[in-house]
Amino acid sequence: MLEQAVFFVLAALLATLLVSGMGRWHRYQLEKTWTRWLAKRRLVDGQRACSKEATAPEIVFVEDGFQIRFGIKAEQPAYHCLWSEVLEAIAYKQDLMTMDCVCIQFRSREGTMITVDEEMKGWGKLIDSLPDFLPGALPIEKWYRSLTAEAFELAPTILYRRAVNAGDSSGEISSSNI
Secondary structure, three states: OHHHHHHHHHHHHHHHHHHOOOOHHHHHHHHHHHHHHHHOOOEEOOEEOOOHHHHOOEEEEEOOEEEEEOOOOOOOEEEEEEHHHEEEEEEEEEEOOOOEEEEEEEEEOOOOEEEEEOOOEOHHHHHHHHHHHOOOOOOHHHOHHHHHOOOOOOOOEEEEEEOOEOOEOOOOEOOOOO
8 A cells, every 4th residue: 555655656756847847867867766666566568577677778889879778678769879969978976875876978069968877788888989989088997997986976077078169060079188
């Protein structure tokens, strides 16, 4: 009985927040938490969700960028990021009360921001191959250890920044990535 009450309260909260003007990142975090909670109690995509990994978001590489997919079947991408559209990539830590989670936020020319984190499938491949996809991006050896050194500090680190000149729309890569 109590579980049903919690379910309905969470459903009402989710609906209220999704309808309100909350940002994409907050919606993603809420959806991630909600999906994990729901997966423990119900069927996801017609199959029993047996573990956290069954519903964990996955970073999938495609020809021109990457996608973030959710669910067991994960055929439709929830988010798509084109490498040619990335203006900036910033790594930071998110404080999760008892531990930190390393995240990378990608900002596109359109102003869209997509955040990936170390709990997603495909994270290791993404951070290892980031300099291959974004020439001039800092390799993992130059940023990961300093980012994770101090617990519970955001420590934002610019991994990549595309030079955008007023008269140049080609988007040349800047050699000074902090």
